[in-house]
Amino acid sequence: MEMRLEVVQVPVADVDRAKSFYTEKLGFVLDHDVEYIPGMRVVQLTPPGSAASIVIGTGMTSMTAGSLEGLQLVVSDLGAVRAELLRRGADISEIQDMGGVQFAYFGDPDGNRWVLQGATPPEVRDAHLDGSAS
Numbered sequence: 001m002e003m004r005l006e007v008v009q010v011p012v013a014d015v016d017r018a019k020s021f022y023t024e025k026l027g028f029v030l031d032h033d034v035e036y037i038p039g040m041r042v043v044q045l046t047p048p049g050s051a052a053s054i055v056i057g058t059g060m061t062s063m064t065a066g067s068l069e070g071l072q073l074v075v076s077d078l079g080a081v082r083a084e085l086l087r088r089g090a091d092i093s094e095i096q097d098m099g100g101v102q103f104a105y106f107g108d109p110d111g112n113r114w115v116l117q118g119a120t121p122p123e124v125r126d127a128h129l130d131g132s133a134s
Contacts, residue, residue, distance in 0.1 A: 004051070005052055006051070006052050006053065007044065007052065007053050007054070007055050008052065008053075008054050008055070008071065009054070009055050009056075009060060009061050009063070010054045010055070010056050010068050010071075010108070010112055011056075011061055011063035011064060011065045011066065011067055011068060011110070011112070012056045012065050012066075012108070012109075012110045012112070013065035013066070013110050014109070014110075015041060015043060015056055015057055015058060017109050018043075018056045018108060018109060018110065019033070019043050019045070019056065021090075021108050021109050022045045022054070022056070022108070023045065024088065024089075025085065025088045025089050025090040026047070026085060026088070026090060027047075027048055027084075027085075027088065028045040028046060028047050028048070028054070029045065029046045029047075029048065030043070030044075030045055031044040031045065031046055031053060032044050037059075039058060039059045040057070040058060040059035040060060041057040041058045041059065042055055042057045042060065043055065043056045043057050047073055050073075054071075065110045065111075065112075066108075066110035066111030066112055067111075067112070068112040068113070069112070069113045070113065070114075070115060071112075071114050071115070072114075072115045072116075072117050073114065073115070073116050073117070074117045074118075074119060075116060075117070075118060075119065076118075076119045077118070078095055078102045078103075078104060078116060078117070078118030079095065079118075081116060082095060082104050082116065085106070085116075090106055091106060091107075092104050092105070092106045092116070093105040093106065095118075099124070100120070100121060100123075100124035100127075101117065101118065101120050101121075101124060102117070102118035103115055103116065103117050103118070104116040
């Protein structure tokens with residue numbers, strides 16, 4: 001059996017404001033922006049290099065705008081990505097080291113909260129896999 005998570009809904013109050021944030025400040029690719037039926041607008045956006053996308057829009061979910069928390073974007077060089085996002089105008093936290101794995105945090109205009117995670121160094125990953133870090 002095979003299952004792939006490909007799309008996650010992100011609840012927003014203002015679709016155009018969120019679309020602008022994700023494309024301009026985060027560099028997500030706009031895959032499509034369509035209104036399939038009246039009142040149901042679907043905007044699909046994909047983080048650079050990702051196989052999974054997010055969807056924002058209207059008429060799709062009962063989740064409260066800003067209620068999503070903890071989606072993680074994993075990057076190979078957290079310092080470089082953070083610097084680029086800051087250059088684009090995104091408000092990203094300082095980098096925090098959590099036992100060899102680095103994280104930074106940001107929110108979208110509605111308050112949905114995201115995590116940037118630096119790729120786990122092999123020595124940290126291996127230490128956790130062999131049980132020596134318990």
